[in-house]
Amino acid sequence: MLCLGRVLALSYPVNRLSPCNFIGRSSKFNDVRPRLSSKWRSMSSEPESSSFASSIDSDPTDKTAAGFCIIEGPETVQDFDKMELQEIQDNIRSRRNKIFLHMEEVRRLRIQQRLKSSELGIFKEEQENELPDFPSFIPFLPPLSSANLRLYYASCFSLIAGIILFGGLLAPTLELKLGIGGTSYEDFIRSMHLPMQLSQVDPIVASFSGGAVGVISALMVVEINNVKQQEDKRCKYCLGTGYLACARCSSTGALILIEPVSTVNGRDQPLSLPKTERCSNCSGSGKVMCPTCLCTGMAMASEHDPRIDPFD
């Protein structure tokens, strides 16, 4: 959620002017760009993404000073350096408050947008007022919803009842032999030339093992499908972490300063440990922002907060 918050901060009108250029990970918030907030306003009226490019061009270089840049640069300058700790905490709190209020406004604007466009007769092919569907974890099954949950229960129970009846009543009555070519288990063991003791398996043990194998493999299938679905939502570049390893310090966070060792002196000084300094790329954290998902870790960086589209 915090990562989401960072992305949404784009819409944040800037309260204090910050000296332009830079971009520290924390100072991203600072430049919010009145330019970008106007873009968000225009976004509410033009949901097409292709018009974004034109809206960026339409406000040309009047706000050159501060511009949120999704690509971090190595020459980052931390603008918030000069603040005191308490000031920083107050800043954070006030910004998070504003994020919340803005998201609420976006939600209301979207509702109005929907109402107005349906008034004007512009229809989108979306379902109206339906309860959300839950995609099924089991592959090849249709999505579930509260409505067809009943149907789901009914079919599952009847299937279970049918199998119990079949196994308990029908099969012994008809003396069904389900081995290959109509053999029973005993015939099968005999034909495989295995010791006859194997054919005298206790029916309770047999059914327990069979049931357990079925249940375990079913659970496995469900879990694997679940993992696949969650993976699909992840950003493929950072694998959901939101960060990439900093190449400058090889994820250690520290740069080793190489000092030329002079051999002219001739004195037998032992070599001192190399001095290190904090890596400027990643500010010592060892990781840098993934530009594809903007640190959210999700494949679609900005569109998975339900408040953005209440009709989705």
Add this chain to the structure above:
Amino acid sequence: MSGVLLWVVCPKDNINSLLSYLPRNGRSRTSKMCSRLSFSTGVLAYSGAVAHPSRSSEEKVYEVVLKQAALVREQRRDKEKAWDLNKPVETDSLTNRDLLNEAYDRCGEVCAEYAKTFYLGTLLMTPERRRAVWAIYVWCRRTDELVDGPNASHITPKALDRWERRLADLFEGRPYDMYDAALSHTVSKFPVDIQPFRDMIEGMRLDLRKSRYKNFDELYLYCYYVAGTVGLMSVPVMGIAPESKASTESVYNAALALGIANQLTNILRDVGEDARRGRVYLPQDELARAGLSDDDIFRGKVTEKWRNFMKGQIKRARMFFDEAEKGVSELNVASRWPVWASLLLYKQILDAIEANDYDNFTRRAYVGKAKKLLSLPVAYGRALMGPSKLTHSVAR
């Protein structure tokens, strides 16, 4: 020379500057160049180019190709030195072998995720080349996603400038993140030049501004920026066969033609999809000449006029493929099979468009798995044919 076929007329003053690039005595060639006429109907408009002082995109692109070839020749001369020049002197890059291998593996995963057929094609290459191609692919894809991906709405020219800075840094051995580090290692191992990468970023800038292309010249430039550059990037990785008698320029030209052909095929396949995003990647003057307009495209109906127009476009794309074929045999023996395979596969997309009755508005031209698999042995067969042994075929 294959590239020459793209020229209609070359203004005399350009020839002298070009002569300095040509490695062999180009006297006889220049007259040939001047007399060649282009085969594409759209390009005939260039006969007016003689009067114009401005150069056509094809000429500008050709100069880039010549420069690339010249650079490679220089590096071939001082082989050992040149390839070590890019080795990072500082301790900035991922010198840790494990991290580098992990970075390359991730590049492979990204490639497998987003371009399955391409990934399968890379499996036909040698392991070193495979990793290099993955690293290049990931960089190109990340660059493309800046303007076309989930964050396209936040892209600014400043972001692209920063991205270009990152590119320059990684070429100097100072990569920013792990994917940059993989590319940085690749360019230190193979003689890849930075210019095609810069041009690709330029193409992204173009894409931000433009959504219509007045004539084929503009479209050609765009195709060069986004796809021709990829061809130029990959020639140093694929390698030219040592026994090849063809000039370096001709191989680069063939790679360029392959890139252009691929992009044109993409464009022709995705007409409907692009139209839904409000973009038309077909030359406006050719549309007008065929009696079509943007509205016809947005409407999405297949008419006889549309069929004729598409026939001409497909014909031109096929010609670029033919140009490309001339150079594939000059590549290193280990690289011929994957390149042939990708060429044949992509060419089949054009067949699929025709089979769909030229309906690229609603139907996606798709090459089935069976056909794809069948192309592999055919590509292998063609890959067995080595470089052309005839020297005079070079001076085309």
